[in-house]
Amino acid sequence: MHNLRPALLTDHYELTMVSAALRDGTADRRCVFEVFTRRLPPGRRYGVVAGTARLVDLLREFRFDSAEVGFLRDTGVVDGPTADWLTNYRFSGDIDGYPEGELYFPGSPILTVSGTFAECVLLETLTLSVLNHDSAIAAAAARMVTAARGRTLIEMGSRRAHEEGAVAAARAAYLAGFGFTSNLAAGRRYGIPTAGTAAHAFTLLHDDESAAFASQVAALGNHTTLLVDTYDIAQGIRNAIAVAGPELRAVRIDSGDLSVLAQHSRELLDSLGATETKIIVSGDLDEYAIAALAAEPVDMYGAGTAVVTGSGAPTAGLVYKLVEVEGRSVVKRSEHKATVGGRKVAVRRHKPSGTATEEVVVSQGVPQPQPNDRPLQRAYVSGGEPVELPTLAESRAHLRQCLISIPWEGLKLSAGDPTLPVTMVPAS
CATH class of the missing domain: 3.20.20.70 (Aldolase class I)
Known part of the structure; x- marks a missing residue:
C-alpha cells in the first residue's frame, strides 16, 4: 500500500537510546508515552485529530528486514545485540487515543502508547510525522468547510x-x-x-x-x-x-x-x-x-x-513524551516545556442541550462521572494487534458532530482562546 517501508522512517537517536537501554537493562521497563500539544497554532481555536488510522496501518509493516538491519550495523548506528533485537522487533504494546475527527486542545492526551521502553520509543518519529501532518491539514480543512x-x-x-x-x-x-x-x-x-x-x-x-x-x-x-x-x-x-x-x-x-x-x-x-x-x-x-x-x-x-x-500551520505542534515508568509518574520540569506526569484519562463535558463546556483530564485516575460526559479515548492497538477502526465516513460524521457541539464562538476564523478549557486534574 505504501511506497516506503516505515521502519527507517525514524530518527537516529531512537536507536541510540534502544542500544543503551538494552545494555543497561532498562529496555524492558513498562512505560507510557503520550502525544499532546502545549499550544494551538496562532489564531486557531481547536485542533482536529487525523492520521491515527494511517499510523495503525503503518504499524502493521513496522519491521526491520535484513537489509535495513545490515545498513544500521554497517553504518555504526547500532551494535550487534541491538541488531539482533531489531531483527525480532514486533510492537506488542497498546495504543489508545482520541478517535479521528475528534477535536483537541492544549493538554489533550490524543494518543497513548504503552509497552516496554524500547518498543515504544521506536515509534516516536513515525507517530509524530503522521499525526502532525494529518492533524494540521484536517484542522485547516475544517475551517475551510465552516467558511464554505x-x-x-x-x-x-x-x-x-x-x-x-x-x-x-x-x-x-x-x-x-x-x-x-x-x-x-x-x-x-x-x-x-x-x-x-x-x-x-x-x-x-x-x-x-x-x-x-x-x-x-x-x-x-x-x-x-x-x-x-x-x-x-x-x-x-x-x-x-x-x-x-x-x-x-x-x-x-x-x-x-x-x-x-x-x-x-x-x-x-x-x-x-x-x-x-x-x-x-x-x-x-x-x-x-x-x-x-x-x-x-x-x-x-x-x-x-x-x-x-x-x-x-503546516504542523500541529504535537509532542511525544514519556509520562510513566513502571506505574510511577515521571515529569519533565523544564521551565518552558514542563509536562504533567502519569497516564491520562479524558472526558468531554456537555450541557444537557449537548453543547460542550470543557474537557477534563485526570492523571493516574478517572474523572468523577457527571451527566452528559463523553469519554474521549478508544483502543487502536491491543497487545500489538490492531483493533477494528471506524471507517473514514464514520470519522467524517464524528467531526461534523463535534463541530456542532462546540459553542458557536469556537467556529470563528478570528484569533481567540481555545474553544474549550482543558481542566487538568493531577494524581491524588
Whole structure:
C-alpha cells in the first residue's frame, strides 16, 4: 500500500537510546508515552485529530528486514545485540487515543502508547510525522468547510506537496468535510470521490477556445466543467454555453477578483438561459478567501496550496513524551516545556442541550462521572494487534458532530482562546 517501508522512517537517536537501554537493562521497563500539544497554532481555536488510522496501518509493516538491519550495523548506528533485537522487533504494546475527527486542545492526551521502553520509543518519529501532518491539514480543512457554509469543496493541492504527503492530505481534507479530491491515488487507496476536467494548457493546445470546449464536451458530455478564464471570462462563458448549451454543468474561474467575477458570471449565465449552470472558483483559496465569498453566487470551491500546507500551520505542534515508568509518574520540569506526569484519562463535558463546556483530564485516575460526559479515548492497538477502526465516513460524521457541539464562538476564523478549557486534574 505504501511506497516506503516505515521502519527507517525514524530518527537516529531512537536507536541510540534502544542500544543503551538494552545494555543497561532498562529496555524492558513498562512505560507510557503520550502525544499532546502545549499550544494551538496562532489564531486557531481547536485542533482536529487525523492520521491515527494511517499510523495503525503503518504499524502493521513496522519491521526491520535484513537489509535495513545490515545498513544500521554497517553504518555504526547500532551494535550487534541491538541488531539482533531489531531483527525480532514486533510492537506488542497498546495504543489508545482520541478517535479521528475528534477535536483537541492544549493538554489533550490524543494518543497513548504503552509497552516496554524500547518498543515504544521506536515509534516516536513515525507517530509524530503522521499525526502532525494529518492533524494540521484536517484542522485547516475544517475551517475551510465552516467558511464554505455547506457549499462543496474540492481538494486539489497535490502539485504543491510531496507525492505521498499529497495522498495523506487528500485523506485528511476529506475527513474534514471536503467533497472531492483531484488525487487519484487517494481515490483508489481511501475511496474518496475524485474530480477534475481540464487546465489552461488544454485550451491553449487548440486553435481557439471554442474548439477546446467542443473537444471536452465531445469527450465528457455537457455534464462537465469548462474553464473559462484562459482569455476573456465573459467571452469564455458565451463560448461555453454556445458549445455545451444551457445544460452545461459548471464553469470554473481560476483567477482575478473572484467576488466581482462570480457576480458578473452569474448574471451572464442567467441571461444566456444557463440558470442551472454552477460556478466553481479556485486559485489560492484559504478559509479567509472562502469566507469573503460567502455572499457571492459561488457553488463550489477548489482549494489547493492552503490545504496541503495547513493554511499557514503546516504542523500541529504535537509532542511525544514519556509520562510513566513502571506505574510511577515521571515529569519533565523544564521551565518552558514542563509536562504533567502519569497516564491520562479524558472526558468531554456537555450541557444537557449537548453543547460542550470543557474537557477534563485526570492523571493516574478517572474523572468523577457527571451527566452528559463523553469519554474521549478508544483502543487502536491491543497487545500489538490492531483493533477494528471506524471507517473514514464514520470519522467524517464524528467531526461534523463535534463541530456542532462546540459553542458557536469556537467556529470563528478570528484569533481567540481555545474553544474549550482543558481542566487538568493531577494524581491524588
